[in-house]
Amino acid sequence: MENDPIFQPLKFRNLTVKNRIFRSSISGRWDNYDGSGTQARVNWEEKFAKGGVGAIITSFVPVHISGRILPGYPMIDADDKIPFWRHVIDTVHKYDCKFIIQLSHGGRQRDVPGVENFMTPGISSTSHQDTFHGLLCRAATQKDIDNLVRWFAEGARRAREAGADGVELHSSHGYLFTQFLSSAVNDRKDKYGGPVENRARFLVEVIRAIRREVGNDFHLQAKLNAVDAGNALYPWEKKGNTLEESLQIAQIAEAEGVDAVHVSIGSIFPHPQLPSGAFPPDELNWWYGGMGSSGVRAYLNYAMFHFKILRPIFLYLWNRTKKDRPIEAVCAEEAREFKRRLTVPIINTGGYQDGTLIRKVIREGYVDAVSIARPLIANNNLPLILKAGDEPKQPCTFCNRCLVNAIANPLGCYDPRRFGSHEEMIKEVMTVYRPQEFPAAGEADSVALSPSWEAKRYGSEPTTH
Amino acid sequence: MDQNLPPIEGTTRTRAKDRVLVDNVYGSPVDLWQHKFRRVGCLIVLALLALIVIWAIWRFTRDSTEQYSDIREHYKYGSIGAEVGGTLSDAVGGLLPPERIFAVLPAMFPDRLPRGYAGLGFITEPGRELPIGVSERFRLGFPQVGLNCSVCHVGTYRLNPNTKPTVVLGMPANRLHLQEFFEFVVNATLDPRFTPDNVIGHINKTNDPLSPLDELLYRYVLIPRTVAATLELKGYMGPLIGDPRITRWGAGRVDTFNPYKAIQFHWDLDRLPIEELSAPSDYPALWNQRIRGDNNMELHWDGNNPSLDERNRSASLGAGVTPTTLDRPALKRVADWVKDLPVPRYPLPINEPLAARGAAIYARECTACHGDHRFRQRFYDASTMPRLGKVQPWPTVGTDRQRLDSYTYTFSQNQYTLYPGSDDRFRHFRKTNGYANQPLDGIWLKAPYLHNGSVPTIRDLLNDPALRPKVFYRGYDVLDTQKLGFISTVAEENGTPYFRYDTSVPGNHNTGHRWGTTLPDADKDAIVEYMKKF
Numbered sequence: 001m002e003n004d005p006i007f008q009p010l011k012f013r014n015l016t017v018k019n020r021i022f023r024s025s026i027s028g029r030w031d032n033y034d035g036s037g038t039q040a041r042v043n044w045e046e047k048f049a050k051g052g053v054g055a056i057i058t059s060f061v062p063v064h065i066s067g068r069i070l071p072g073y074p075m076i077d078a079d080d081k082i083p084f085w086r087h088v089i090d091t092v093h094k095y096d097c098k099f100i101i102q103l104s105h106g107g108r109q110r111d112v113p114g115v116e117n118f119m120t121p122g123i124s125s126t127s128h129q130d131t132f133h134g135l136l137c138r139a140a141t142q143k144d145i146d147n148l149v150r151w152f153a154e155g156a157r158r159a160r161e162a163g164a165d166g167v168e169l170h171s172s173h174g175y176l177f178t179q180f181l182s183s184a185v186n187d188r189k190d191k192y193g194g195p196v197e198n199r200a201r202f203l204v205e206v207i208r209a210i211r212r213e214v215g216n217d218f219h220l221q222a223k224l225n226a227v228d229a230g231n232a233l234y235p236w237e238k239k240g241n242t243l244e245e246s247l248q249i250a251q252i253a254e255a256e257g258v259d260a261v262h263v264s265i266g267s268i269f270p271h272p273q274l275p276s277g278a279f280p281p282d283e284l285n286w287w288y289g290g291m292g293s294s295g296v297r298a299y300l301n302y303a304m305f306h307f308k309i310l311r312p313i314f315l316y317l318w319n320r321t322k323k324d325r326p327i328e329a330v331c332a333e334e335a336r337e338f339k340r341r342l343t344v345p346i347i348n349t350g351g352y353q354d355g356t357l358i359r360k361v362i363r364e365g366y367v368d369a370v371s372i373a374r375p376l377i378a379n380n381n382l383p384l385i386l387k388a389g390d391e392p393k394q395p396c397t398f399c400n401r402c403l404v405n406a407i408a409n410p411l412g413c414y415d416p417r418r419f420g421s422h423e424e425m426i427k428e429v430m431t432v433y434r435p436q437e438f439p440a441a442g443e444a445d446s447v448a449l450s451p452s453w454e455a456k457r458y459g460s461e462p463t464t465h
Numbered sequence: 466m467d468q469n470l471p472p473i474e475g476t477t478r479t480r481a482k483d484r485v486l487v488d489n490v491y492g493s494p495v496d497l498w499q500h501k502f503r504r505v506g507c508l509i510v511l512a513l514l515a516l517i518v519i520w521a522i523w524r525f526t527r528d529s530t531e532q533y534s535d536i537r538e539h540y541k542y543g544s545i546g547a548e549v550g551g552t553l554s555d556a557v558g559g560l561l562p563p564e565r566i567f568a569v570l571p572a573m574f575p576d577r578l579p580r581g582y583a584g585l586g587f588i589t590e591p592g593r594e595l596p597i598g599v600s601e602r603f604r605l606g607f608p609q610v611g612l613n614c615s616v617c618h619v620g621t622y623r624l625n626p627n628t629k630p631t632v633v634l635g636m637p638a639n640r641l642h643l644q645e646f647f648e649f650v651v652n653a654t655l656d657p658r659f660t661p662d663n664v665i666g667h668i669n670k671t672n673d674p675l676s677p678l679d680e681l682l683y684r685y686v687l688i689p690r691t692v693a694a695t696l697e698l699k700g701y702m703g704p705l706i707g708d709p710r711i712t713r714w715g716a717g718r719v720d721t722f723n724p725y726k727a728i729q730f731h732w733d734l735d736r737l738p739i740e741e742l743s744a745p746s747d748y749p750a751l752w753n754q755r756i757r758g759d760n761n762m763e764l765h766w767d768g769n770n771p772s773l774d775e776r777n778r779s780a781s782l783g784a785g786v787t788p789t790t791l792d793r794p795a796l797k798r799v800a801d802w803v804k805d806l807p808v809p810r811y812p813l814p815i816n817e818p819l820a821a822r823g824a825a826i827y828a829r830e831c832t833a834c835h836g837d838h839r840f841r842q843r844f845y846d847a848s849t850m851p852r853l854g855k856v857q858p859w860p861t862v863g864t865d866r867q868r869l870d871s872y873t874y875t876f877s878q879n880q881y882t883l884y885p886g887s888d889d890r891f892r893h894f895r896k897t898n899g900y901a902n903q904p905l906d907g908i909w910l911k912a913p914y915l916h917n918g919s920v921p922t923i924r925d926l927l928n929d930p931a932l933r934p935k936v937f938y939r940g941y942d943v944l945d946t947q948k949l950g951f952i953s954t955v956a957e958e959n960g961t962p963y964f965r966y967d968t969s970v971p972g973n974h975n976t977g978h979r980w981g982t983t984l985p986d987a988d989k990d991a992i993v994e995y996m997k998k999f
Contacts, residue, residue: 120494121494136495293495293496295495296495299499
């Protein structure tokens with residue numbers, strides 16, 4: 001396809017990406033418990049680089065152990081992590097793929113705090129528990145905030161030393177930055193709470209510290225919520241930031257020198273409206289139990305998922321506002337407002353898979369680029385497929401089984417409908433443990449799971465081989 | 466572990482036995498929060514449960530009814546406890562469905578009751594939802610309705626068809642079709658259209674729709690229970706409801722003791738001789754009760770009991786009271802009041818000379834058994850009225866004997882089993898062999914005459930039984946000023962049919978009481994004129 005808008009380079013102030021598809025931040029618990037990286041992470045990122053994405057935005061990379069959302073995620077909290085990241089970056093660069101490290105801190109949103117964090121509540125803007133799992137927290141002191149700012153700046157420095165092409169501040173989805181930015185969460189009475197410019201102060205301080213640390217010639221982007229929709233799950237909760245407030249925050253960030261804005265939505269993650277699609281109660285029953293001790297409401301949620309009679313209650317709440325949004329390009333309309341208001345390029349996430357739709361939003365000026373997560377897990381080579389003018393034969397169904405499995409299991413596509421059998425599906429998931437060039441070793445001795453278990457899990461007859 | 470970690474309160478060193486490891490139990494922040502919350506949560510849940518229990522006790526055990534300061538209102542509308550009562554698990558008493566259901570039955574079944582309860586002779590006063598004689602009481606969690614004394618002891622009269630009826634308290638309920646009323650309630654409640662949806666729909670069409678909670682309670686508790694209770698009642702009443710062999714009660718009459726046998730003692734009426742089940746008799750009046758009681762006069766038609774208290778309690782059983790649901794203070798208030806309830810005066814001029822002539826004949830022919838006009842001022846003289854209030858043996862009186870025969874020895878035995886072990890236990894009921902001579906105070910309002918109301922006027926009664934009307938109509942309340950009684954030749958008025966009384970039907974015979982029948986007509990007319998003064 002000539003002049004395919006997807007495959008035009010995108011030029012940022014300090015970075016040029018070969019096409020308009022970014023691998024969105026997506027994690028997976030296959031690094032070491034202490035946050036040091038493993039070969040699996042290298043293999044994982046290489047899959048997407050090989051598949052043709054222009055740039056990879058990493059997993060959620062904590063700048064400090066206190067902000068880790070799940071054990072088994074790679075961190076950038078100390079200089080001894082630099083060699084690992086350099087190795088990852090060298091690997092993806094072989095494919096002319098850029099690599100952007102997502103500097104993150106979960107604040108109160110730590111789905112599994114891990115033994116390091118278990119005895120201390122998360123640091124947040126507030127002392128009020130989160131609205132979904134009841135994750136406890138305490139309001140950050142000035143000293144805490146100074147530390148956090150420093151940790152982010154040091155993280156950026158380490159990223160640049162490792163050879164990363166840029167960093168992204170994960171200031172959306174309910175993590176620490178959102179906890180400061182959102183009017184639904186931030187109840188501070190000091191200079192970090194109140195009007196928008198106060199709530200944005202923490203973000204501004206981090207941006208300034210990073211610029212001081214790494215200079216102005218290093219790519220720095222911010223992922224921001226277009227709307228919080230804090231009352232999407234429980235209607236009695238506060239709504240949070242409106243689009244207008246979010247646009248003001250984005251303008252402040254732009255003025256402070258961010259090179260791009262990555263637009264998303266949702267006061268928590270996962271949020272009823274993002275990721276779009278289903279919320280599988282069977283998987284929640286199987287895997288949510290691991291979060292049982294994380295928050296004070298987690299056991300109640302677990303009961304909702306575990307007892308079939310209660311599931312409709314939760315699913316009603318979860319699904320009731322979904323109808324307001326499409327499955328694909330969930331928040332493109334809001335992203336267009338960012339595009340209109342800002343001069344820096346806009347990246348947008350939220351259910352992008354269809355090539356025609358991606359081309360439309362780029363061509364019609366909604367966004368400059370899209371970032372994709374779940375459809376890329378389903379088809380690591382989605383960019384190459386689109387480049388060939390095709391559509392994926394087994395597309396992502398937005399079933400969100402990957403999302404729920406991520407709490408406990410190696411990340412991958414867990415939609416059995418896309419595979420011939422359960423074994424085939426697991427084999428695909430496990431490829432992350434083998435470098436790309438290696439043959440699929442151990443094929444002969446793959447463990448066959450009992451047919452009855454499989455039938456029970458998927459409610460269908462097991463596939464015979 | 467870190468000794469600075471807070472142990473969970475109350476769980477430290479839970480086991481100190483030698484063989485069990487002694488250790489502290491620590492709490493993460495989440496544990497501590499949940500521990501605190503669960504305590505508060507449990508307290509909240511317990512408090513809510515306690516509130517629900519208190520509310521349920523208040524709602525389902527409350528027994529309250531409106532207290533009327535005016536005794537006349539109390540008499541007409543006050544409850545004597547005839548509503549369903551007892552406990553939720555063991556409801557007793559009561560003959561009628563709950564108030565909200567009772568109120569919508571006529572609207573639900575216009576085919577069965579085209580003129581509403583008024584069409585059955587109930588008297589409705591302006592501003593009142595329920596007719597006279599129907600009381601309301603909150604019992605077993607719902608407003609219930611029951612009958613009280615006035616349902617059978619309030620009547621009306623008119624001087625001509627165009628005037629408004631005058632309501633007289635204590636007068637026999639001359640228009641009331643009690644049998645048809647029970648038949649309507651039973652048949653409507655057991656009608657296939659008596660469904661929760663239909664009942665609730667009709668209730669919610671009124672100005673006072675049910676709350677959602679009440680709708681649930683009506684749908685799943687009250688309406689099914691009403692149907693079950695009605696089935697039970699119908700089972701007990703057996704042939705008294707709808708069996709064509711049973712003599713119809715008609716307006717102003719009731720079978721006093723057969724329903725009593727069924728409802729209180731659960732007799733199988735199908736096993737009784739059919740003639741025992743056809744014993745309707747007129748409602749008596751409730752005036753001047755004290756003089757009757759003080760002088761030991763017999764109070765029932767057959768003279769089976771001279772005790773006012775026992776008669777009152779027994780009569781209330783007929784209204785649906787049981788020994789456990791009887792409201793004794795409310796009944797006593799009525800009983801005390803009717804002791805001196807006066808008789809209204811005849812409202813038209815009396816031909817005094819003629820009455821004076823009649824008085825003399827009456828004194829000769831009648832006073833010994835029935836007293837005279839002074840009874841209305843509570844005058845009683847045992848020497849001149851030796852048989853007043855006493856039983857006249859049946860061979861001498863000779864009126865229809867089915868009422869006499871319906872009160873049996875076995876039944877009186879059963880009555881003695883009521884109110885066991887209390888001062889309320891009956892002691893005066895007895896089987897007799899005749900009918901009691903009644904005082905004739907207010908006789909102008911007590912028509913038709915004889916115990917079974919088989920003779921429409923006093924003048925007819927003074928004729929030989931063969932000359933008395935064979936067929937007449939009851940329920941019309943315009944006074945017959947010539948013959949003394951109600952006009953009995955009107956078959957219907959404004960679409961309301963009156964009860965056709967056929968004296969050839971068993972229980973309806975107009976035979977007997979031949980006293981005075983041989984007097985010259987002029988003497989009979991004089992007696993009639995005199996008796997207007999009663």
